[in-house]
Amino acid sequence: MLVLVVITALAFDFTNGFHDTGNAMATSIATKALGPRVAVAISGVLNFVGAFLSLAVAATIANGLVDTGKVTLTVVAAGLAGGIIWNLVTWLFGIPSSSSHALIGGVIGSTFAAAGGSAVLWHGLVSKVVLPAVLSPIIAALVAASGTWLLYRITRSLTSAARSHGFRIGQIGSACLVSLAHGTNDAQKTMGVITLALIVNGTVAEGSNAPIWVIVCCALAISIGTYLGGWRVIRTLGKGLVEIESPQGMAAESASAAVILLSSSFGYSLSTTHVATGSIIGTGLGKRGAEVRWNVAGRMATAWVFTLPSAALVGAGAFGIAHGVGGTVGVVVDLILLAALSAVIYWRSRGSKVDHNNVNAEWTGGAPTPEPAETAAA
Amino acid sequence: MSWINLTALWKIVVFGLIAGAGLPALFAGGLYSLSLGPHRARAATAGADGGTDSDVLIGGSVIGIAIAVLCFLIVLAAIGWSIYEIYQIGHPAPAKK
Numbered sequence: 001m002l003v004l005v006v007i008t009a010l011a012f013d014f015t016n017g018f019h020d021t022g023n024a025m026a027t028s029i030a031t032k033a034l035g036p037r038v039a040v041a042i043s044g045v046l047n048f049v050g051a052f053l054s055l056a057v058a059a060t061i062a063n064g065l066v067d068t069g070k071v072t073l074t075v076v077a078a079g080l081a082g083g084i085i086w087n088l089v090t091w092l093f094g095i096p097s098s099s100s101h102a103l104i105g106g107v108i109g110s111t112f113a114a115a116g117g118s119a120v121l122w123h124g125l126v127s128k129v130v131l132p133a134v135l136s137p138i139i140a141a142l143v144a145a146s147g148t149w150l151l152y153r154i155t156r157s158l159t160s161a162a163r164s165h166g167f168r169i170g171q172i173g174s175a176c177l178v179s180l181a182h183g184t185n186d187a188q189k190t191m192g193v194i195t196l197a198l199i200v201n202g203t204v205a206e207g208s209n210a211p212i213w214v215i216v217c218c219a220l221a222i223s224i225g226t227y228l229g230g231w232r233v234i235r236t237l238g239k240g241l242v243e244i245e246s247p248q249g250m251a252a253e254s255a256s257a258a259v260i261l262l263s264s265s266f267g268y269s270l271s272t273t274h275v276a277t278g279s280i281i282g283t284g285l286g287k288r289g290a291e292v293r294w295n296v297a298g299r300m301a302t303a304w305v306f307t308l309p310s311a312a313l314v315g316a317g318a319f320g321i322a323h324g325v326g327g328t329v330g331v332v333v334d335l336i337l338l339a340a341l342s343a344v345i346y347w348r349s350r351g352s353k354v355d356h357n358n359v360n361a362e363w364t365g366g367a368p369t370p371e372p373a374e375t376a377a378a
Numbered sequence: 379m380s381w382i383n384l385t386a387l388w389k390i391v392v393f394g395l396i397a398g399a400g401l402p403a404l405f406a407g408g409l410y411s412l413s414l415g416p417h418r419a420r421a422a423t424a425g426a427d428g429g430t431d432s433d434v435l436i437g438g439s440v441i442g443i444a445i446a447v448l449c450f451l452i453v454l455a456a457i458g459w460s461i462y463e464i465y466q467i468g469h470p471a472p473a474k475k
């Protein structure tokens with residue numbers, strides 16, 4: 001049973017990396033500072049390194065969200081299934097929703113279904129997840145807007161070609177930092193969940209840090225996922241929101257990296273997705289004459305609001321199924337359903353393929369992304 | 379039990395601005411001083427004759443280059459130091475039970 005949970009958790013970590021490459025690398029790919037393939041490779045390696053950097057977020061997830069005394073392994077597995085399904089659905093539609101909220105929503109949903117509202121630590125949920133989720137994109141946008149304004153102001157006497165040449169070099173550095181930051185925050189979440197499972201199983205004591213093998217496995221899973229790349233999300237972030245020039249790219253990435261790294265070290269499990277999006281919008285606001293596509297931004301915000309409750313519902317449903325069947329078999333049934341659904345989503349994604357070849361194609365409305373209404377319904 | 383940790387919030391905003399906007403600005407300052415000198419690619423001259431927009435970064439002024447190098451080194455040092463700090467904070471001794 002524990003093995004199954006760990007495998008599911010690593011699968012989630014994989015989809016997490018897959019989903020979130022865009023946060024770090026979208027802007028660099030959009031401004032052509034890095035080739036798409038090189039970008040995802042670097043990002044994968046740095047996610048691996050970042051995963052070792054800080055353990056504060058893992059501790060929040062493992063001990064700060066649900067009452068570890070009332071959670072069972074079935075609950076954790078069902079929560080993970082909720083998170084993965086939501087991640088895959090939003091990936092299909094190219095919406096950069098938060099993997100973190102998908103995971104947290106899933107776990108909370110299944111905990112709620114299993115043990116009722118008293119097993120959820122609401123205070124921890126609001127103060128360490130919900131509030132940071134609301135505040136972090138605003139802070140990131142503020143930092144990115146200030147940065148963008150400063151960069152254009154300081155280098156205004158340079159030719160635009162020289163300027164973009166210089167900042168493309170800078171962007172490589174800042175994009176690397178975002179990948180590192182992503183590792184410190186997102187890889188931690190899966191570590192937190194596996195640690196939670198280990199605590200529940202009695203393998204490690206309550207209040208423990210993640211054991212070393214957990215850190216290594218999570219770091220590997222997220223970097224492989226990152227390397228395979230979520231081209232759909234990269235496209236939405238890099239081309240859909242604002243047309244980005246390299247100084248803006250660097251400003252956005254620096255802002256994201258700074259906000260994520262700082263929050264990680266405080267143990268806030270914020271969404272790297274929300275931060276990256278906030279930063280990109282901020283660079284649009286900080287440059288005179290730049291246009292922010294608010295309809296795309298609005299669509300994302302809608303998906304964000306839906307993420308936590310939707311993943312919670314899926315998590316609760318998955319628990320219902322697993323509990324109804326009972327025991328290890330129940331969890332296996334859940335996993336089979338999960339695998340089948342993943343296969344369907346993968347098959348559907350073949351229809352409108354986004355890969356390293358067409359990731360930077362001109363933005364023409366929503367295509368190849370289907371309408372948001374379907375996402376909300378999904 | 380407070381719902382919002384104001385200390386952490388202002389720290390994230392202030393340090394976020396310093397690191398997230400200040401360091402790129404320093405990098406921009408480096409680019410600017412790097413461009414000083416005789417070979418400087420000026421927006422005005424390149425744009426006027428409709429010729430090719432030069433993307434040459436190094437202007438040729440020795441002092442300019444020195445200042446630029448200093449700026450870039452400060453940026454790198456700041457990044458290195460922050461990562462070290464985060465590593466220190468992020469690996470507390472496991473809680474004793």
